[in-house]
Amino acid sequence: LIESLLAESPRHRGLLLAASSGFTQYAYAFIKQEADEAEEDNFARASELRLRARNLFLRARDYGVRGLETTHPNFGSVLNKDPQLAVRDARAADVSLLYWTAASWGLAITLSKNEPALIVDQPVVEALVDRALELNDSFDAGAIHSFLISYEPVRQGAAGDPLERARAHFNKAMELSKGFQAGPLVSMAESVSIAKQDRGEFQSLLDRALAVDINAKPEYRLSNLVMQRRARWLLSRIDELFLK
Numbered sequence: 001l002i003e004s005l006l007a008e009s010p011r012h013r014g015l016l017l018a019a020s021s022g023f024t025q026y027a028y029a030f031i032k033q034e035a036d037e038a039e040e041d042n043f044a045r046a047s048e049l050r051l052r053a054r055n056l057f058l059r060a061r062d063y064g065v066r067g068l069e070t071t072h073p074n075f076g077s078v079l080n081k082d083p084q085l086a087v088r089d090a091r092a093a094d095v096s097l098l099y100w101t102a103a104s105w106g107l108a109i110t111l112s113k114n115e116p117a118l119i120v121d122q123p124v125v126e127a128l129v130d131r132a133l134e135l136n137d138s139f140d141a142g143a144i145h146s147f148l149i150s151y152e153p154v155r156q157g158a159a160g161d162p163l164e165r166a167r168a169h170f171n172k173a174m175e176l177s178k179g180f181q182a183g184p185l186v187s188m189a190e191s192v193s194i195a196k197q198d199r200g201e202f203q204s205l206l207d208r209a210l211a212v213d214i215n216a217k218p219e220y221r222l223s224n225l226v227m228q229r230r231a232r233w234l235l236s237r238i239d240e241l242f243l244k
Contacts, residue, residue: 006063016067017097023060024104027053029226032111037233050111057108064101068094083127095136102128103147126155142176142184145169149187153195166192180217182227185209190234199242206231 002019009015035049065076072089079086090098106125112118129151133144152158152166166188173184185205193202209231214224234241 011066011070013067013070013097016063016070017100020060020064020067020097020100020104023056023063024100024107025223027056027060027104028107029222031056032107033226033230033233054108054111057104057111060104061101061108064097064104067097068101079124079127083124087127087131090131090135092135095132095139098128098132098135099139099144099147102132106147106151122154122156125151137172138176141178141181142173145173145176146181146184146187149173149184150191153191163192163195180212181220182209182212182224182231185212186227186231186234189231194241197242197244199238199244202238202242203235206235 002015002022006012006015006019031049031053035046035053038049039046065079068075068090071094072086075086087098102125105121105128109118109122109125129144129147132139133148137144146169148169149166152169153162155162155165158165170184170188170192173181177184186209189202189205189209193199193205210228212224212228214221214228
């Protein structure tokens with residue numbers, strides 16, 4: 001429906017944002033998660049689903065770039081040449097598009113380990129999300145911080161301990177979401193607790209995620225259901241993820 005509307009109004013900023021965010025969320029919640037769950041029993045099916053998710057993330061990325069180009073002409077071409085220069089002119093009104101473009105691009109990269117041409121785009125993702133954070137670090141009750149919980153451990157060349165940077169973003173995400181979102185807890189368990197091989201923390205974080213009341217904040221209900229599904233899946237694999 002959104003794409004059919006965009007065919008009539010290809011520069012409609014609101015529709016471009018809806019397409020970018022919608023494809024990202026759908027691919028993550030219903031395609032990537034299904035792929036992860038299928039991998040143990042049906043690797044071919046999991047691979048097929050991951051390819052589909054990757055293509056949807058890339059479609060979301062392209063819509064995000066188009067959305068930014070509605071107010072910043074040639075944004076995409078400048079972004080590919082000099083990411084820092086491209087994002088310099090971004091303003092607070094651009095944060096949602098910066099975030100969803102970064103999120104979709106970053107997720108596509110995680111599913112493209114054999115695609116060097118896409119992996120080298122990591123600095124672009126960093127420029128987008130860092131500028132979004134700079135402009136509005138409280139966006140969507142800590143969504144940028146939640147993204148960075150997972151991203152900091154793979155960021156290249158940054159100062160300090162990447163896991164401690166991720167923990168700082170976790171603390172801020174929890175503060176901004178006031179404990180109503182399961183996402184930061186799941187991201188912390190998956191990105192930091194596993195890396196540290198801290199089984200106790202992993203279990204505790206996911207138990208807390210599952211204890212989040214999905215009816216307390218209706219606007220978070222779907223995302224909490226998605227993240228609680230992932231929490232259960234991660235807990236089912238705890239003996240595989242931890243050596244002891």
